[in-house]
Amino acid sequence: MILCANPAAQFTSHQAEIEAAVLKVMRSNRYILGAEVEALESEFATYIGTRFAVGVANGTDALELALRTLGVGPGDEVITVSHTAVATVAAIEAAGATAVLTDVDPVFFTLDPLQLSQLLTKRTKAVIAVHLYGQAADLDAIGAFCAAHGLFLIEDGSQAHGATWNGKRVGAIGHIGCFSCYPTKNLGAIGDAGLVTTNDAELMKKVRMLREYGWQSRYISDVAGRNSRLDELQAAILRVKLRHLDESNAKRRAIAIRYNSEITTEAVTSPRFRAVSDSVFHLYVLQTTDRLALMNHLEQQDVQTGIHYPMPIHLQPAYKTRIRTATDMSVTERVAGEVLSLPMYPELSAVDVTRVIEAVNSFKGAAI
Ligand SMILES: Cc1ncc(COP(=O)(O)O)c(C=O)c1O
Structure with a gap:
């Protein structure tokens, strides 16, 4: 059978490098949020072209924490598409906000910017542009709409690691970029993983806090956060895959x-x-x-x-x-x-x- 997706083939392609990276972590005595996560964050930010990246547990969390970081929550509305992985909508609801859904355009199947104005209300706070099937949504039109109405633009790049819009990598254009590293994705872990990208130091700090109980210093929660940590094994594997x-x-x-x-x-x-x-x-x-x-x-x-x-x-x-x-x-x-x-x-x-x-x-x- 010719498979539709085949993450095991990716492992075989880079087996020696992945096994060495995994062994190094296992011998390191640091298994969560350590040197591998930090290195991945810096290498992924460089790859995408943002100042910062933050590793989280999966792509759904990346979106939820992005929304929370931007202060989007109960009583707020977030516009996105209905033709996407359900995770995009699940994340909006996990942040406590209300999802409002547009149609997609008939050619590329990404968010139809012409429908944004009919969905705008006083409660609208953000738009999530989903870069579907590997291809960017119309970031010029969506970005212009967000700028005109003071909305945050979040990019869901889960299916588009490395895709560009006008020469810039997706995830570097909106206020925050969110990526899933589910095993079948273009940049896939051997388990769950996610990444958040941004140029804004304050947003980066807030995502970092939210992914670990709202801590800035250990055991003291400055804000109410949760556990969405990325582990060292997945980070080490993703660093190998990122090189390729x-x-x-x-x-x-x-x-x-x-x-x-x-x-x-x-x-x-x-x-x-x-x-x-x-x-x-x-x-x-x-x-x-x-x-x-x-x-x-x-x-x-x-x-x-x-x-x-x-x-x-x-x-x-x-x-x-x-x-x-x-x-x-x-x-x-x-x-x-x-x-x-x-x-x-x-x-x-x-x-x-x-x-x-x-x-x-x-x-x-x-x-x-
Ligand atoms: C467009 C999109 N957004 C979000 C997600 C959620 O990612 P995860 O499965 O890592 O939570 C996925 C992947 O399933 C996706 O394809």
Whole structure:
């Protein structure tokens, strides 16, 4: 079976380096928030192009702590998209704020900036721009809206480590950038991990405090925080992976270019990529009106696929009765039924890419 994502292949690619890094931590007698976390924070900040980065336990926490750091909480509204990982909305609610959801644009499936003004209220405090599938949301339009209305711009770069917008890396453009390092992500740990980026020293200090009980000095909580510490093993592994991130992203790009040019069947629509932004191709997502048939067809040829995401958040049982959305959510509601992710990871071989392409091209379904 050709897997859709394959984090174990990443381990194999860098096995000697990862094993040495892990052994060093195990022998160090410091397992949480130590030298490896500090080094990762400084190297990731340099990579993204921010002054600071702070390691946290996962991407959901990165978003929640970012909101809390900005003082966003109960009574405040945060605008984001419905077509995203549920974590984006879960984090808003974990911070005590209210999520308000826009549709996505029909070409790139990222936040539709034209819908922001209809959702703005006196309670709106922040917008979370999700850089979906490896590609940046329209940060010029979203950033201009935030600036015009005094809102914080938080970037959810969980699917876009290394992606750029007008030559700057995502996570360096808004007030705060948030990243998940879940194992399948472009920068993936061997477990859970997350990172927060910012240029603002005060914000950096506050995130650091919030991730460990609100401590500035040990055992004294200056603010009410929680435990969202990053451990040394994950940090050490991420430092190895970070050294190879550009090379891994280049391999993903090469696969996406092949898919885009060699998948020729009329039964699917290929993804489009922005000119002002370099995608890092976290996922390669086709559209088809005949998704189930295509999934079954590919499965029979040993090609695993994924769906990101099958149900818009505003229609999910946990949220549907209480989430406010834009009046028109038609793109989100349509694409949830049509998107299909093909195998995409740096180690996917040229032979397997050819097999995937041939399998898709041999599908005779309905065109969009
Ligand atoms: C866009 C987006 N935001 C947030 C998250 C949450 O990250 P985590 O699973 O590390 O909490 C993820 C990953 O699942 C994601 O894809």
